[in-house]
Amino acid sequence: MANKKGRPDPSEASQSSSFDLTPMIDVTFLLIVFFMCVTEIADSSKANLKLPRAQNGLLDDKPVPGRLLINILKDGKIEINARSYTDAELSNTLAEQYAMSKRKNDVMSDKPILIRADTGTKYEDVQKVMQECTNHNLYRISFAALSPEAP
Amino acid sequence: MGKIKSSVEEEPNDSFTSMIDIVFLLLIFFLLQPFKEPEIRLEANLPKNTESAKNTDNTEIPKEDIKIRILPVPSDPNNARFVVDGRPVGMASLGAESRLAGMLVGRSHGDKEWPVAILPDRKVHFGHVLHALDACYRARMGNVKFGYGN
Numbered sequence: 001m002a003n004k005k006g007r008p009d010p011s012e013a014s015q016s017s018s019f020d021l022t023p024m025i026d027v028t029f030l031l032i033v034f035f036m037c038v039t040e041i042a043d044s045s046k047a048n049l050k051l052p053r054a055q056n057g058l059l060d061d062k063p064v065p066g067r068l069l070i071n072i073l074k075d076g077k078i079e080i081n082a083r084s085y086t087d088a089e090l091s092n093t094l095a096e097q098y099a100m101s102k103r104k105n106d107v108m109s110d111k112p113i114l115i116r117a118d119t120g121t122k123y124e125d126v127q128k129v130m131q132e133c134t135n136h137n138l139y140r141i142s143f144a145a146l147s148p149e150a151p
Numbered sequence: 152m153g154k155i156k157s158s159v160e161e162e163p164n165d166s167f168t169s170m171i172d173i174v175f176l177l178l179i180f181f182l183l184q185p186f187k188e189p190e191i192r193l194e195a196n197l198p199k200n201t202e203s204a205k206n207t208d209n210t211e212i213p214k215e216d217i218k219i220r221i222l223p224v225p226s227d228p229n230n231a232r233f234v235v236d237g238r239p240v241g242m243a244s245l246g247a248e249s250r251l252a253g254m255l256v257g258r259s260h261g262d263k264e265w266p267v268a269i270l271p272d273r274k275v276h277f278g279h280v281l282h283a284l285d286a287c288y289r290a291r292m293g294n295v296k297f298g299y300g301n
Binding site for chain 2: 026
């Protein structure tokens with residue numbers, strides 16, 4: 001509001017200038033940090049499994065690009081990229097992966113595959129997936145485990 | 152005088168805000184940190200001979216293979232016992248991996264390329280199979296294959 005002389009009211013001017021953006025910026029930064037951390041941690045390709053522990057192995061901090069990650073749940077269900085796969089669908093996927101990665105003049109494929117199986121999964125369910133991989137000439141298989149340092 | 156008083160009162164508010172912000176940031180960081188479980192991988196490059204890979208019965212494995220059988224324990228379904236070439240090694244729950252690794256070193260006569268066949272029972276938990284593979288890693292055995300033990 002202006003006073004009688006047409007000048008702005010000094011008390012009003014001081015109120016509008018005191019509107020502080022700092023908390024909003026703080027909250028925004030907090031949200032950015034939170035979502036950055038959560039998206040890094042929540043890797044959708046990794047199912048929530050209780051992995052077995054192993055003493056000897058290679059730290060999997062830099063995964064090979066193009067690696068196929070197969071999750072095998074405790075009840076034997078297969079998940080790839082957070083989607084359930086039937087045996088037939090897995091077979092088709094592995095056939096596609098082989099076709100894409102097959103080397104010239106060689107039957108074998110260098111396509112790396114990581115099997116993440118729950119520690120309580122029956123061996124026959126894991127063996128079934130391994131067998132399917134070898135049926136499609138995919139031999140570079142690794143198993144995921146928890147390092148002894150994991151909490 | 153009044154103006155001086157108000158400016159003195161506002162000062163602590165400013166300093167507290169930034170401190171609370173930093174504390175919250177640190178809290179979030181350290182709260183989320185334990186969820187990052189470091190994973191390791193154990194490579195199990197399967198035999199490249201297609202015929203042998205398809206025939207994984209224990210009858211197909213040559214005699215000279217060191218056979219690690221992983222058998223279920225009827226009284227404890229979560230447990231398993233290791234047997235190497237017919238000799239019992241011990242229960243998985245009692246930390247038999249180190250003994251298993253020792254037996255592998257002894258039976259392979261130090262030859263790291265000596266073939267080892269892991270032959271678990273179909274119903275055995277995968278965790279025990281991985282422990283056997285871990286023992287092979289510890290013994291630095293480079294030629295490991297998988298099959299069925301029953």
